[in-house]
Amino acid sequence: MIDGPSTGGRRAARLEAVRNDAAWLVAEFGGGHLRLGISTARETLLRVRETRVDVSDGPPATIAALRESLDTLVADLPDLRLHSAAIALPGPVSSLTGELIAPARMPGWHGARVLDELEEALGVPVQVENDARAGALGEFIAREEAIPDLIYVKAGTGIGAGLISRGQLVHGGAGVAGDITHVPVPGAEGRQCSCGRTGCLETVASGAAIRRELIGQGLDIASISDVTGLAQTFHPDATTAVRRSGKQLGTALSSLVNFLNPSAVILGGALSAVDAYVAAVRSAIYDSSLAMTTQQLRIETTVAGSDAALIGLTRIARRSTPPPVPDALSN
Known part of the structure; x- marks a missing residue:
């Protein structure tokens, strides 16, 4: 009315x-x-x-x-x-x-x-x-308790992110804010990325990177679902690879946490279902971020799930x- x-x-x-x-x-x-x-x-x-x-x-x-x-x-x-x-x-x-x-x-x-x-x-x-x-906005909408400042990370075959600031989705000056895929990270030196450069986050922290590593170790891995399935059943090689990748992502995110001081970092995508990956991301963020930015920081998995x-x-x-x-x- x-x-x-x-x-x-x-x-x-x-x-x-x-x-x-x-x-x-x-x-x-x-x-x-x-x-x-x-x-x-x-x-x-x-x-x-x-x-x-x-x-x-x-x-x-x-x-x-x-x-x-x-x-x-x-x-x-x-x-x-x-x-x-x-x-x-x-x-x-x-x-x-x-x-x-x-x-x-x-x-x-x-x-x-x-x-x-x-x-x-x-x-x-x-x-x-x-x-x-889109996932960042969906996660913001789906939560019963409003989190006006959050970083949402989609960790699946690739790595992507979105930022909610004061309840608004941030697009940036050129409209492409949130693309952390090709941020150079330590430990990725010399690794060829799909973008044509070397050393990008995607080459060490994505599902595609974990899949390549496991295939190189002789495992039959056809998709990201195979990666998460092995990690969830505590396959030693898969668990080790997942933890290493989660640590790389968490280290990269710590710079954003220090700079933006969000209230929460939310992990979505297929890899967010793997406890070892989430734990490694959380640990790396706490280890590499300033205490004043993590004192009340929430690091959680998505509530919207695959519908985010x-x-x-x-x-x-x-x-x-x-x-x-x-x-x-x-x-």
């Missing part, structure tokens, strides 16, 4: 009913998967579907897979009215232009007119965001296209 213009006496009120078929599409691409959801007018996820998709196949094939997955998801919802979409991609995405900027693990995506192609395929306005930044990015994207999509108001009753 909202106030209408007064004609004398009590201000008139208009009762506005939002269509119950109004919906927004939200989708998160990972290195090898697509997680797709339909969000309702109440910012809840009506349904979610995950499927295997390889973003290295390039934009046309990836967008076609998105369209096919959407058709399957809504096949039994003929009255659904999609008003807009928000899509998260696993690379540096400018919030100003919607463009991917030299995405190291997404060959063929640099310079592609992704927004135009997505809007043509989906038939609705589209917002594009980085997956870790979709929850954040729901807010982004709804802000870009507010709910329709087809009916109005006045009294």
Whole structure:
């Protein structure tokens, strides 16, 4: 109910009913998967579907897979009215232009007119965001206790991060804030990164780095799920590799903790399910950060889980296209 213009006496009120078929599409691409959801007018996820998709196949094939997955998801919802979409991609995405900027693990995506192609395929306005930044916003929304200043890290096949400051998602001057993937770190010297440089955080702290290490030791590792599965069952080689990688991430994060003084560091992504990884990150942050910045610092795993990015994207999509108001009753 909202106030209408007064004609004398009590201000008139208009009762506005939002269509119950109004919906927004939200989708998160990972290195090898697509997680797709339909969000309702109440910012809840009506349904979610995950499927295997390889973003290295390039934009046309990836967008076609998105369209096919959407058709399957809504096949039994003929009255659904999609008003807009928000899509998260696993690379540096400018919030100003919607463009991917030299995405190291997404060959063929640099310079592609992704927004135009997505809007043509989906038939609705589209917002594009980085997956870790979307996850940061989703984690902020999902928590019952507000944490206005937090760093969210998505630790999966790759490494990404997002920052919430005073309750707002930080995009930075060029719209690409949060990309810690290619920060040079000690211990990674000489390691070749997918970005073309050497010594980046991703080469020692990501799921892809752990997978390469374990394969080099003769283990049969096909995916990040195999990595987490071995570590969760305390396989000695996997546990050692996971702890070493977690320590590298925690050491890198300590500089951000010292500089930004967040209230919390939240770990998401597949590796956040591995206790040894989380413990190593926590220990390294405490060891390498100033006491005054960690005295009340919370270092926790995600409460939003694998839906973190979709929850954040729901807010982004709804802000870009507010709910329709087809009916109005006045009294």
